Amino acid sequence: VKTVLLSGGTxxxxxxxxxxxxxxxxIVANTADDVEMYGVHVSPDPDLITYWLADAIDERGYxxxxxxxxxxxxxxxxxxxxxxxxxxRDLAMCLMRTGLLRAGARLTEAHAxxxxxxxxxxxxxxxxxxxxxxxxxxxxxxxxxxEYMIVERAETPIDGVELRGIESARPTPEIRDALATADxxxxxxxxxxxxxxxxxxxxxxxxxxxxxxxxxxxxxxxVGGHGIKGPTDGFCAYAGIETSAAxxxxxxxxIVDGVVADEPLDGIPALQTDxxxxxxxxxxxxxxxxxxxxxxxxxxx
Amino acid sequence: VKTVLLSGGTxxxxxxxxxxxxxxxxIVANTADDVEMYGVHVSPDPDLITYWLADAIDERGYxxxxxxxxxxxxxxxxxxxxxxxxxxRDLAMCLMRTGLLRAGARLTEAHAxxxxxxxxxxxxxxxxxxxxxxxxxxxxxxxxxxEYMIVERAETPIDGVELRGIESARPTPEIRDALATADxxxxxxxxxxxxxxxxxxxxxxxxxxxxxxxxxxxxxxxVGGHGIKGPTDGFCAYAGIETSAAxxxxxxxxIVDGVVADEPLDGIPALQTDxxxxxxxxxxxxxxxxxxxxxxxxxxx
Numbered sequence: 001v002k003t004v005l006l007s008g009g010t011x012x013x014x015x016x017x018x019x020x021x022x023x024x025x026x027i028v029a030n031t032a033d034d035v036e037m038y039g040v041h042v043s044p045d046p047d048l049i050t051y052w053l054a055d056a057i058d059e060r061g062y063x064x065x066x067x068x069x070x071x072x073x074x075x076x077x078x079x080x081x082x083x084x085x086x087x088x089r090d091l092a093m094c095l096m097r098t099g100l101l102r103a104g105a106r107l108t109e110a111h112a113x114x115x116x117x118x119x120x121x122x123x124x125x126x127x128x129x130x131x132x133x134x135x136x137x138x139x140x141x142x143x144x145x146x147e148y149m150i151v152e153r154a155e156t157p158i159d160g161v162e163l164r165g166i167e168s169a170r171p172t173p174e175i176r177d178a179l180a181t182a183d184x185x186x187x188x189x190x191x192x193x194x195x196x197x198x199x200x201x202x203x204x205x206x207x208x209x210x211x212x213x214x215x216x217x218x219x220x221x222x223v224g225g226h227g228i229k230g231p232t233d234g235f236c237a238y239a240g241i242e243t244s245a246a247x248x249x250x251x252x253x254x255i256v257d258g259v260v261a262d263e264p265l266d267g268i269p270a271l272q273t274d275x276x277x278x279x280x281x282x283x284x285x286x287x288x289x290x291x292x293x294x295x296x297x298x299x300x301x
Numbered sequence: 302v303k304t305v306l307l308s309g310g311t312x313x314x315x316x317x318x319x320x321x322x323x324x325x326x327x328i329v330a331n332t333a334d335d336v337e338m339y340g341v342h343v344s345p346d347p348d349l350i351t352y353w354l355a356d357a358i359d360e361r362g363y364x365x366x367x368x369x370x371x372x373x374x375x376x377x378x379x380x381x382x383x384x385x386x387x388x389x390r391d392l393a394m395c396l397m398r399t400g401l402l403r404a405g406a407r408l409t410e411a412h413a414x415x416x417x418x419x420x421x422x423x424x425x426x427x428x429x430x431x432x433x434x435x436x437x438x439x440x441x442x443x444x445x446x447x448e449y450m451i452v453e454r455a456e457t458p459i460d461g462v463e464l465r466g467i468e469s470a471r472p473t474p475e476i477r478d479a480l481a482t483a484d485x486x487x488x489x490x491x492x493x494x495x496x497x498x499x500x501x502x503x504x505x506x507x508x509x510x511x512x513x514x515x516x517x518x519x520x521x522x523x524v525g526g527h528g529i530k531g532p533t534d535g536f537c538a539y540a541g542i543e544t545s546a547a548x549x550x551x552x553x554x555x556i557v558d559g560v561v562a563d564e565p566l567d568g569i570p571a572l573q574t575d576x577x578x579x580x581x582x583x584x585x586x587x588x589x590x591x592x593x594x595x596x597x598x599x600x601x602x
Contacts, residue, residue, distance in 0.1 A: 039341060039399030070369045074393030078418035080400070088389060092375030098340030099381070117379035 001291060004028060004182040004214070008195020009045050010061050010229065011221050012188025013052035014277040018287030019186075020053060020122055026178040030190070031107065031126045032134040032163055032198035035146045037084045038075065040091065041098045044146070045195065046111050046124050047090070054118040064089045083150050093117065108172050125178065127199045128169035134194055135162040145194065154231040158238040161193060169202045179212045184294035187218035189275065191227065192251045193235035200255065209255055215297035219290055220248045220261035223276055245270065257297045260290050269297055302592060305329060305483045305515075307428075309496020310346050311362050311530065312522050313489025314353035315578040319588030320487075321354060321423055327479040331491070332408065332427040333435040333464055333499035336447045338385045339376065341392065342399045345447070346496065347412050347425050348391070355419040365390045384451050394418065409473050426479065428500045429470035435495055436463040446495065455532040459539040462494060470503045480513045485595035488519035490576065492528065493552045494536035501556065510556055516598035520591055521549045521562035524577055546571065558598050561591050570598055 001023040005016055008030045019025045029046040036042070048062040058065045067087025076082045086094060093114045100110035106129040115124050134145035137160030138152070148154060171179075179185065190196050200206055209216060222243045227233050236243050241251045245261030249268050258269040265272070271293045277283045302324040306317055309331045320326045330347040337343070349363040359366045368388025377383045387395060394415045401411035407430040416425050435446035438461030439453070449455060472480075480486065491497050501507055510517060523544045528534050537544050542552045546562030550569050559570040566573070572594045578584045 036403060038396035039403045040396065041340070068371045070371045070389035071393045071396065074390040075397065078393060078397055080397050088371035089375040092372045092379060095339035095341065095372065096376060096379055096381050102337060102340045
């Protein structure tokens with residue numbers, strides 16, 4: 001089954017890890033969290049998805065397992081603020097990407113080298129090649145996303161979200177092709193505002209999804225009525241998205257044909273199951289169940 | 302004695318190390334060797350001078366002693382060409398500089414942070430804030446300087462040297478001020494073509510040197526009629542500079558008032574001495590002797 005997964009960070013990455021065992025997968029990853037740190041282009045979501053697929057994700061959930069910290073230690077000793085901590089191997093991946101970008105490569109081409117370097121055989125496509133940068137308005141200030149999340153610990157109420165540069169972004173040829181030829185399109189259990197929101201916000205992305213022949217199935221990021229990780233609830237509250245299966249169905253209205261969630265849902269084809277993916281087995285099971293809903297919808301159409 | 306030293310790499314750096322013990326030093330460093338590697342701005346000459354002054358130079362003569370190689374190892378494992386090898390701590394200095402440059406700092410400001418991070422109390426000023434990039438024409442190809450030196454091992458004959466961007470460069474306010482207020486100006490024993498040549502090639506630099514009230518003393522880079530390090534002779538042959546004290550005096554004609562060399566020299570005030578600086582004592586002695594010639598010339602003027 002040719003499958004495309006739209007994904008933010010951890011939730012989508014876990015589903016992706018299950019999916020590579022059971023289908024022919026292409027991932028479209030949020031890049032609105034991308035940031036330049038120490039002059040280096042960091043792509044948190046594409047990278048952590050890649051590390052998950054390489055079975056190399058670290059205990060923090062975004063770096064490379066057993067990485068070392070020589071460069072961060074040196075930066076810290078030099079008095080450079082190091083709240084954004086990149087391990088040495090993680091940094092090497094970012095340097096490779098940055099070198100390619102400065103030499104004129106598209107972000108898609110540059111990240112493909114990271115994927116290959118991690119021995120991952122599945123395309124992890126940036127949602128666009130153009131720079132998009134999420135900013136959060138909070139307490140009267142507009143703060144870059146990573147700074148809001150890490151420095152401010154996402155503790156202050158969210159008054160606004162800006163996706164800078166999104167109006168100039170376009171789905172890449174690789175994404176258009178993957179969507180047009182997919183048998184199933186999945187929206188991962190990622191933050192609908194700041195992870196899936198930017199992907200769907202790329203001008204032309206919604207049309208490409210609507211034009212695709214494949215059914216679109218969303219996996220709810222809510223477990224027991226809440227996001228698993230801290231900030232999801234806050235962003236949903238700001239965006240007026242109810243943290244429930246019904247909320248997800250409404251958030252993706254006009255795009256999704258089915259929803260997988262841990263609660264019953266009316267008005268749209270849905271599959272109720274245990275959506276927690278904290279073991280390899282549960283990740284594979286979730287992948288299979290989500291694809292089975294997609295397959296059912298395909299037959300219906 | 303307020304002293305300004307124009308310096309390339311190792312030779313000038315060794316003299317600088319001697320000079321900081323005996324005078325109030327400011328260094329003007331060649332930046333035409335600067336290069337972007339892995340997307341990171343590397344400044345070989347300013348950095349190695351800084352590491353020399355910090356007593357932290359490594360056995361290769363351009364990195365930081367006892368550095369580690371985690372990032373290079375990871376890049377190599379990822380299949381990235383790593384002929385330009387930066388240790389982790391060295392890389393951290395480059396990342397600090399790169400981050401500052403991308404945030405809009407001048408190269409002078411960015412390198413000042415590296416100098417401070419290395420606990421060096423002496424200004425190491427880039428020769429200009431504008432990008433200048435030495436290219437070498439050899440075997441019908443125009444090759445970036447570091448590639449010619451490291452990948453091609455400077456083995457093929459030199460048919461040309463291009464200092465790309467030099468026409469847009471200008472002496473910085475910091476350099477103008479240092480030269481105008483100096484008691485002595487020294488030209489270090491560095492390659493006259495590719496190290497001192499770019500510094501003197503910055504439009505306005507020769508005028509600033511001529512306008513300075515301080516005498517200008519050059520230290521010959523030739524020991525026994527040859528450059529100590531490989532490529533000097535080849536570049537001098539290309540440029541028609543005789544590898545002798547007389548050759549240096551002619552190369553800096555109109556700028557220098559005196560020359561320090563390991564051989565006698567007629568027609569210009571000169572000091573003959575052992576110019577090898579392979580020990581702390583010899584570096585300090587060379588610093589003292591060079592300054593004493595400058596002091597004599599000052600009295601004469």
